[in-house]
Amino acid sequence: PEEDDDLPEQREEDYPNRVPPSERLSIILLGPPKTGKTTVARALEVEHLRKRLTVDECIEWIISNPKNLRDDYVAEKLVRKVRDAISKCESESPEEVPDLVKEDVVAAIRYRLDLPDCNAGVVWDDCSKASKYVAEDSIECISEALPKEESLKFILLGVEGGSDEGRSPETALAAYYSRLEEVLSQELQEVTESLAESERQEQSEAGEPGTDDSGVAPNDVEQLARAELSVKIARRKGELEGLLQWFEEEKPATRAGQYVEELSALVRKIRGDPGDGDDGNHGDDVVESDDVNEDPVGEDATVVAEAQGFDTDSVTLRSTTWLEVLLAAEQPDTRKVTEQVLASVAQPAFPTYSRLPHPRTLQLVRKPMTREPRAPSGLFVLLTPVENDEGAEEFVEQTRWVIPARSEQRIAVQFYATKAGTFSEQLRFEIVSSGLSPVQTFVDVSGTAGFPKINNDPRNVFMRRIKNRPRGGYPRKQFIVSQSVFDFGPLLAGRTTEMRDALLALAEDDQERLAGERLLRQHAETLRITNNSLFRAE
Structure with a gap:
């Protein structure tokens, strides 16, 4: 991968103060595909200033070799190691996931979390699906990369059974996908009609640029607003077409059981429950539970960690909470879910103290002042007299002289004109290395050109x-x-x-x-x- 030198560096003063780890909260979103995880993550990013990230984005950021890591030897070594592993996997088996070491993934995430846009915490998206760079459990890497004092909240998005009692989660999810596809198809039809109507209106205005249908001249502001609306409609149409294409290719209604089983296994693994967990349908829209020190520390905790394939060192006393939000299968509206999540998640408490700058070594480079562009003189030429030397056939124009102390430099000014008249210019001389404001001297030169003539009076x-x-x-x-x-x-x-x-x-x-x-x-x-x-x- 090529280095991205065009990516601007983040400045600490452009972001709020970093929340202390003991008061900072990060969020991991879980749920079946197309249940509004990304929508909720973007809402949390806008309202709470928590950065929306994925593990794949952290890996792609580290292999781009950002500028803030180029002075760190350990980071440079990590960049080369991750690049080599990805290149080797792409050359041998492009379809497989690169065999990245867990410690390298954790280090890459930690470097990314040090940036100031993560001061309020992180909302981790796309944790329910497999990563294209990490073969192991990405949630385990995230948990190990976060500071031990930082709290972690899991938000589980699911589908409720609705009015039909006794409906299984698989059936509810399949009904949700069927209804969602119908809603998207209907919206696509409405968007297509709106876009066609907008295009017809633009063509009508182009045919009669002076007036509109009512005989009134169109307003420029209205035309600009209409054009902006057309762009939004076209963008929404592209999004809907992409979603419907995904429905056609994936057939999610037929794979609802697979989605529910994979999500249940992931939740049991995170919670440390080796048995069959609940089906995730509690009949309420929002269910929240605390798992703070739920398991005893010591031998029992070690057994749980080993049973789930986790390292013993990664088990800490981290404060972990769960929030379950259920969507209605008959009305797949993510706005209600977003409002519930925003109401249930506390906003970050940014410190009000003045931050201390990080120690850094700077090299002060001052550029000279901007010189006004000057056209070359076609009338006056500076010539340096040569003492005790034979003249050359061609003159050498010199514009830089080194004058020793207590000495002088004589300069001859040659004037040459192609027409009669009096001409004057200003020659500018400057002392090199005289500070930010160089000392300048101006010399006015004048020359007169003409022909011999007699008085004809x-x-x-x-x-x-x-x-x-x-x-x-x-x-x-x-x-x-x-x-x-x-x-x-x-x-x-x-x-x-x-x-x-x-x-x-x-x-x-x-x-x-x-x-x-x-x-x-x-x-x-x-x-x-x-x-x-x-x-x-x-």
Whole structure:
């Protein structure tokens, strides 16, 4: 079997204080099949907070290796031993019951009873039928696992004879099964009709979602309640079908004599009566008797224990009481039986004192605080300068530095952008192992990206400007603002670049050059080009 790590551990503070063993009461339910034992057990669990358990559930819990047993060497050894016995039985003869040692079964039950959900005691169910894990008497294992000071009550569920006097228990039980099958069949028919009616109503509402049959819009609360009721009806239908299938397979009415004989033998064995006991039909609904120190202690008690196959060491001065509740064969209603049992069984008296915590060793593990998710930066990269070392072809980004005492670490921030603009981010640095609230430092970095450019304002480029073109004459070496045009004005045609180069080739004090330069100035104008960006313009 696999370990169940998803099963949550029980916390002591979620349950009431444990009742002392001398004041605690556990209950064992006995009776033929389908006489309401599980219903009574669940009622006791809800009303009295007594845990409903079976021996098989204790074995299945121990082989799941729960978390609270993994630090106990003895418990781990028990888990392995029980697992090996079950695996061996499944491989050799799956149909047989595993040959578990009685001491191991008792130890498994004791470990299960130590959990806080058993603080009020335990209601043991399914004790009348054979266990799939325990070949020996499971009731004997339960009795030995319970503390010696803890009281034990046996509740025996049976069927009364009814109006027919002199009817045997076998006949009464057979009549009970016949009547119960009729009641279940009738209830199944009613449940099926109710479920069909609910489905028809849902289909009708689905066809006309706006209104119902009366022309009124359906209420969401009513629809939710109707859907919940449909689920309950469907669940009840499945339960009834399972019960009727059991009746069809087992034929309990024909096996009533076998059930009565097996139950009588079990009761005689528990009571220590080797002879034929009574038939269990006393004519009353509730019969209670006390067996406290009924047998003498000493040699007689030893004889009784050996006659029934019990160990001598298991016979103790435990307070044991019996409660017999009889069902009517003509009206198989478990509600009346449940009310009788709840009225006859005292509720547990939980202590009001503050409980002392169990000694335990804890390892305190503190997780660091939750860091806010941060998207990786695509603009800034931290680079660590390398001193006295040749540069590598690829950069290695480093995000963790070890800074010795009285030293420093220089970090280069590389900025790279794919579009123009000003970008800023916040770099966060944290000191490792600085407690639950690490010391953090934030550094704001900013970068500007752009292109080289010149000032294109006409007021900065052109020295002479006019608003409009003059109506008479021509503009001369002027920038016309209204037209965004620079106009040289009328120029003498025929002057070429070669003539300019030849003139400039003359000496600087040559009269011909001086006269020609005055003419060249008519064809030239000075423009001011200004670089107003952050970068060098070429």
